[in-house]
Amino acid sequence: MNRPREALAPAVPGTAATPARVALLGVGTVGRALLARLAERNDPRLSLQFVATSRRRLQATAGLAAAACAEALARSDGPRAAPPSLASSTGAAALPVCEPHDGGGALPAHFGPGDIVVDATASAELAAWHPRWLRQGLHVVSANKLGLGGPLLRQHEIAQLVNAERRYGDAATVGAGLPLLATLRQLRAGGDRIGAIVGVLSGTLAWLFDGYDGREAFSDRVRAAVAQGYAEPDPRVDLSGEDVRRKLLILARTAGYPLESEEVRVDSLLTPALQAAAAGEVDAALRGLDGPLGERAARARGDGRVLRYVARFDAAGARIGLESLAPDDPIAVGRGCDNRVAVWSSRYRERPLQIQGPGAGAGVTAAALLDDLLRVVG
Amino acid sequence: MNRPREALAPAVPGTAATPARVALLGVGTVGRALLARLAERNDPRLSLQFVATSRRRLQATAGLAAAACAEALARSDGPRAAPPSLASSTGAAALPVCEPHDGGGALPAHFGPGDIVVDATASAELAAWHPRWLRQGLHVVSANKLGLGGPLLRQHEIAQLVNAERRYGDAATVGAGLPLLATLRQLRAGGDRIGAIVGVLSGTLAWLFDGYDGREAFSDRVRAAVAQGYAEPDPRVDLSGEDVRRKLLILARTAGYPLESEEVRVDSLLTPALQAAAAGEVDAALRGLDGPLGERAARARGDGRVLRYVARFDAAGARIGLESLAPDDPIAVGRGCDNRVAVWSSRYRERPLQIQGPGAGAGVTAAALLDDLLRVVG
Numbered sequence: 001m002n003r004p005r006e007a008l009a010p011a012v013p014g015t016a017a018t019p020a021r022v023a024l025l026g027v028g029t030v031g032r033a034l035l036a037r038l039a040e041r042n043d044p045r046l047s048l049q050f051v052a053t054s055r056r057r058l059q060a061t062a063g064l065a066a067a068a069c070a071e072a073l074a075r076s077d078g079p080r081a082a083p084p085s086l087a088s089s090t091g092a093a094a095l096p097v098c099e100p101h102d103g104g105g106a107l108p109a110h111f112g113p114g115d116i117v118v119d120a121t122a123s124a125e126l127a128a129w130h131p132r133w134l135r136q137g138l139h140v141v142s143a144n145k146l147g148l149g150g151p152l153l154r155q156h157e158i159a160q161l162v163n164a165e166r167r168y169g170d171a172a173t174v175g176a177g178l179p180l181l182a183t184l185r186q187l188r189a190g191g192d193r194i195g196a197i198v199g200v201l202s203g204t205l206a207w208l209f210d211g212y213d214g215r216e217a218f219s220d221r222v223r224a225a226v227a228q229g230y231a232e233p234d235p236r237v238d239l240s241g242e243d244v245r246r247k248l249l250i251l252a253r254t255a256g257y258p259l260e261s262e263e264v265r266v267d268s269l270l271t272p273a274l275q276a277a278a279a280g281e282v283d284a285a286l287r288g289l290d291g292p293l294g295e296r297a298a299r300a301r302g303d304g305r306v307l308r309y310v311a312r313f314d315a316a317g318a319r320i321g322l323e324s325l326a327p328d329d330p331i332a333v334g335r336g337c338d339n340r341v342a343v344w345s346s347r348y349r350e351r352p353l354q355i356q357g358p359g360a361g362a363g364v365t366a367a368a369l370l371d372d373l374l375r376v377v378g
Numbered sequence: 379m380n381r382p383r384e385a386l387a388p389a390v391p392g393t394a395a396t397p398a399r400v401a402l403l404g405v406g407t408v409g410r411a412l413l414a415r416l417a418e419r420n421d422p423r424l425s426l427q428f429v430a431t432s433r434r435r436l437q438a439t440a441g442l443a444a445a446a447c448a449e450a451l452a453r454s455d456g457p458r459a460a461p462p463s464l465a466s467s468t469g470a471a472a473l474p475v476c477e478p479h480d481g482g483g484a485l486p487a488h489f490g491p492g493d494i495v496v497d498a499t500a501s502a503e504l505a506a507w508h509p510r511w512l513r514q515g516l517h518v519v520s521a522n523k524l525g526l527g528g529p530l531l532r533q534h535e536i537a538q539l540v541n542a543e544r545r546y547g548d549a550a551t552v553g554a555g556l557p558l559l560a561t562l563r564q565l566r567a568g569g570d571r572i573g574a575i576v577g578v579l580s581g582t583l584a585w586l587f588d589g590y591d592g593r594e595a596f597s598d599r600v601r602a603a604v605a606q607g608y609a610e611p612d613p614r615v616d617l618s619g620e621d622v623r624r625k626l627l628i629l630a631r632t633a634g635y636p637l638e639s640e641e642v643r644v645d646s647l648l649t650p651a652l653q654a655a656a657a658g659e660v661d662a663a664l665r666g667l668d669g670p671l672g673e674r675a676a677r678a679r680g681d682g683r684v685l686r687y688v689a690r691f692d693a694a695g696a697r698i699g700l701e702s703l704a705p706d707d708p709i710a711v712g713r714g715c716d717n718r719v720a721v722w723s724s725r726y727r728e729r730p731l732q733i734q735g736p737g738a739g740a741g742v743t744a745a746a747l748l749d750d751l752l753r754v755v756g
Contacts, residue, residue, distance in 0.1 A: 037569075041569055177568075177725075178731065179557050179560070179561045179564065179731075179733075182557070182560075182564070183557045186557065186560070186749065189749070189752060189753075189756065190555075190745060190748055190749040190752060191415075191419055191748070191752075192745070328711065330711075330734075333706065333708075333711050335729065336728075336729060337729075338729055347555075347741070347742055347745045348735060348736060348742075350714075350736075351713065351714060351715075351716055351735060351736050352735060353556065353557075353733075353734075353735035353736075354732075354733070354734040354735055355557075355731075355732070355733055355734075356708075356731075356732040356733075356734070357726060357729060357730060357731035357732055358726060358728070358729050358731075363725070364725055364726075367568060367570070367725045370568055370569070371564065371567070371568040374567060374568060374569075375567075378567065
């Protein structure tokens with residue numbers, strides 16, 4: 001019996017004729033920036049059909065107009081609050097609805113193999129869904145560091161599940177699209193053994209220590225960082241070093257070392273009082289940083305050195321904390337929010353390979369998510 | 379009529395069952411380092427069957443033992459000088475012969491679609507063959523900058539010919555495998571427009587100006603660079619800036635700008651006397667550099683600046699020459715033979731993406747060639 005080939009092999013989503021359905025989870029600053037880029041790019045191979053925050057969701061099988069989603073989710077105060085203009089210009093068969101939901105990994109039932117979930121949240125609950133989505137044949141594109149930087153078992157599961165039909169995009173998880181993870185993979189593919197990775201992995205902490213010599217109050221710098229959007233509204237997320245821990249875990253695991261979270265020694269910048277402070281007391285408790293950090297900075301200045309919050313992984317283990325470095329140390333150079341990472345390998349034994357650049361911020365992170373989306377359909 | 383699928387689709391070379399035949403052209407320091415890496419890796423998907431210098435060649439359809447080729451070519455003084463041990467351990471059906479040849483693009487007749495030519499020469503004649511090889515269905519892996527950095531028409535031809543079945547590996551042409559060209563392509567694939575590229579692209583010139591402040595004779599540094607293998611035996615190849623010109627052309631073209639060689643303004647470091655010197659007079663003529671360069675370095679030192687030989691490409695055009703930079707300029711940092719490149723794009727508007735590391739030398743260049751070989755069969 002001869003059957004046409006098309007009947008045997010259903011079209012794989014990701015072409016202009018059969019676009020991949022895209023679900024975006026998380027509409028914070030990164031999610032909003034991605035919506036703006038999707039609207040600008042308007043790629044026919046991608047059909048945005050589902051956008052959800054932790055409380056509201058929009059969906060339309062004919063495609064959502066990316067540009068209007070963020071606003072609709074922000075202003076909706078109940079079900080069916082979205083205006084008709086949300087439907088994509090390519091077809092408006094189903095009006096989108098903006099309705100409350102219970103969070104979690106629930107995607108529309110018609111999402112299936114070849115479609116794409118973008119996780120632009122920092123949710124541990126959603127990160128646990130990454131392997132399950134892959135098992136369902138979906139591609140996952142993640143800015144959520146807890147997918148690959150959470151429990152080692154999950155990272156291992158994801159690595160086992162990924163293949164040409166089920167991709168996992170992680171460019172946005174470390175360095176916001178700087179060519180870090182791709183380069184580590186490339187070195188290993190060429191037979192290189194990665195020996196050490198050293199870096200400034202937090203844009204926020206880079207900014208806080210760029211030019212800080214102890215003569216001004218560190219707490220004022222933190223407040224300025226929050227005011228300018230360089231730090232989270234609760235700056236303890238950055239100051240604790242936990243965000244850096246996840247990034248170092250992702251780098252080390254990508255370099256071939258199955259590191260558990262507990263194996264990374266993190267010297268938090270938080271004082272016990274700051275750690276224990278209720279939300280309203282954080283600002284006052286920040287002052288507790290000024291004395292100890294001011295002293296360390298003055299000592300570094302006296303030695304002609306500078307302070308940097310550094311993540312290190314090498315034969316001696318993995319550790320994260322404040323270091324006093326020579327100003328021309330590869331890791332000490334760099335300005336503002338720049339991330340910088342140095343990699344030593346069998347190929348780069350004496351002088352490391354170094355990659356540096358803006359590694360934080362909604363714009364570059366969203367650009368990295370779009371890179372990964374285009375790699376899936378490209 | 380039903381025929382087995384295998385009969386319809388001949389096996390594509392590049393698997394352990396049907397390895398890709400590999401021809402290596404050029405057995406200078408890079409070619410030798412590649413032979414050593416091939417011997418160490420011993421990948422069953424690659425079968426080295428042809429190795430040629432401009433005057434001698436070795437071939438064996440059963441595969442050559444990479445480790446012994448360089449030595450055999452070096453010591454051979456006539457046809458059939460190669461010892462039997464040259465045959466690969468996987469089979470020794472045909473004894474390799476080391477015979478004189480007339481150079482050029484002639485490959486063994488049995489090389490065909492799916493097989494790989496590695497050009498580890500700097501030959502303009504061989505670079506002209508790159509598009510022809512691609513047209514024959516061969517993959518090309520090149521350290522020869524004249525393939526993509528020669529006439530614009532050739533680069534355009536190569537770009538048109540490349541597809542999934544005919545790959546062109548260029549990682550070794552700029553930065554010796556530093557993730558430069560791959561990163562430019564990735565940025566463009568994500569919709570980025572590259573606005574400017576600035577870099578120190580010559581490991582030799584980086585070494586010569588690292589720490590040079592005019593107090594020692596520049597000619598002594600050049601002699602030291604030649605003695606230590608950082609510069610070519612005739613250092614004019616490096617000092618002329620022509621090597622940097624080709625690299626900047628490859629970067630700019632990869633960034634999407636169809637630049638002709640003549641559009642790059644190159645300020646050569648050579649004096650007229652040095653340029654005109656016969657081979658035996660070069661060493662004496664080097665002294666002519668000491669006065670003018672010493673003065674420039676002293677002036678830079680007085681201004682608290684450093685000299686670097688910089689390649690720039692931006693809206694104002696492309697130019698290459700000596701510049702006086704602030705010591706913390708992104709392009710001024712870096713040590714020894716380090717290449718460093720800064721890229722500004724629509725994504726990296728304020729702070730550039732920077733990539734730095736050893737970008738010259740036989741070891742890293744051969745590693746980049748092997749990366750490309752493995753990408754072809756991977």
